[in-house]
Amino acid sequence: MTAALKDQAETAAFPPGTIIGVDNIVKRYGDFEAVKGVSFNVGDGEIFGLLGPNGAGKSTLIRMLTTLIPVTAGRAVVAGHDVSKESDAVRRAIGVIPQAMTSDIDLTVEENLTIYAKLYEVPKAHREKNIAELLEAVDLTKWRKAQTKTLSGGMRRRLEIARGLVHGPQIFFLDEPTTGLDPVSRVAVWEMLNRLKERRKLTILITTHYMDEADRLCDRIAIVDHGKLVALDTPLALKATVPGSSVVEVQFEREDAEWQSKLEQLPGVTSVESHANGLYRVLSANGSQTTTQLVELAAREGQVIKGLSVQNTTLDDVFVYYTGRQLRDEQVKAHGFVMPQRPGMQP
Ligand SMILES: Nc1ncnc2c1ncn2[C@@H]1O[C@H](COP(=O)(O)OP(=O)(O)OP(=O)(O)O)[C@@H](O)[C@H]1O
Structure with a gap:
């Protein structure tokens, strides 16, 4: 942990080693409270899973932590920076993979990565080496000159993951990165995330609908329901509570x-x-x-x-026990498109 991070964690009263500290955070859209005072800490190097039924508030939480939407009340510190006061510093420290795929389908794989690297002002010498390493890590080296529109869903998701890492972030936020992928591609994505985490010393905060994956890969899991945190522990300890x-x-x-x-x-x-x-x-x-x-x-x-x-006991049993609902595959939404803004949507 850097000295700055340590100081920040201590002044924020988060435990030492905290890289994401969330303290009683609230998000209101008009009169509707989507996140109702959630607190948790993520340790440096953890894979932290956020689980919850549709509409529980997971994406809203991620959007606040990644500075995409303002926090209504409470506080969040990411990589030692307050998300409300130091959004630029937070953005430099994080990589974000939103639910919808956002790479440009008319560009090649490599062009998509280069544009992002330039956007983040990654120096040229470092840029080329980093892109080559990432292409190899996500198994897309031989596809680097292919147009993105020719890739399968799984390959495109891997490209998005590589793109989220071109600027060398410390923390990686992924919102349902495997939804919509076939089981083989899903496993490939998760194995790759594990590899990247080790190689790049990443902390990962991830939401998923797949209990088996959360169980296998997450160090700790937070279950969110109706905007509140209803359980938080290791998968093993959560199962023991049922x-x-x-x-x-x-x-x-x-x-x-x-x-x-x-x-x-x-x-x-x-x-x-x-x-x-x-x-x-x-x-x-x-x-x-x-x-x-x-x-x-x-x-x-x-x-x-x-x-x-x-x-x-499986994590499914844990989920049902805490939320009274089952996370079924048919609940999983189709992906690969961006939802149009609904009238009345507010930041
Ligand atoms: N911009 C917005 N304006 C108004 N209400 C919103 C907005 N964004 C989200 N909501 C509402 O806030 C609640 C939480 O939504 P959120 O997308 O965070 O849930 P989620 O747990 O990520 O669900 P999913 O698994 O479907 O992505 C939902 O009731 C949703 O309709």
Whole structure:
């Protein structure tokens, strides 16, 4: 952390190591409060996920943190700079990938990157080297002379990611970067983000609709609903907050009426359902401990286990638990276009 960042973090009363500090931030559009006093800190080098149903306020939060719209109340400090008072310094420190793709389809891949680098006044010598490195990192070197309109959706998204990094930002904001991509392209984008994070020592703040990806890649996740923060922790800790965190399904060779009560007595078990053919569905607060003890008990009793499966709580369960809703793929909006401004839209 730079000295300036440290000073700023301390004066703002954010913990040391904070690179994005958000303190009771509010956004009102006229009478409507889209963000209702949200606070969180992102540590230097973290991948921080922002999850929430459509309309929860994620994009509004990102737009405030990236200085695109003014903050109504509260405070946010990004890379040591207040977003309301030092917007130019914030912009130099960040790269932003909005939901809609914005690269110029009539330019080549390389031209799109060069124009951006010039816009950010990246010195020529540094510019060429940086663009070559980024093209390689996003696997587009051999497409550098191709017109952007000829690229697939996944390739174009990778170009946008490279473009967001031409000026060497410390922090990368990505608003649903994989929405609309096929599963293979999605995985490619996430792997690439992980690589770039390591190579360029980036902090990443990302919104996504895909729970599996958030689970695998984010160090911490904030769940936002109706403009408020409803949960914030590591994926593992969030899953542990959901009651009855695992489902153990076991099938015994011999049916035996006593197994119901024997299973109920195992540590961590919260309920047992008995099904036909010696099958039991056991809800447990500690799936691995219950499973180990269940296997040991069966061995002691000379009972043969025909089948056994453990399903741990997923981030989907966490999401439903905190928001009462499910993030389904069909909720995901189509991308690749820019929404026209609605009448009455306000900055
Ligand atoms: N410029 C605006 N003027 C008025 N209301 C707005 C404006 N922008 C967003 N809103 C409203 O603020 C709320 C939060 O919107 P926001 O786009 O931040 O949600 P989101 O969580 O990013 O949703 P999504 O996943 O659909 O992008 C919504 O009710 C939205 O209609």
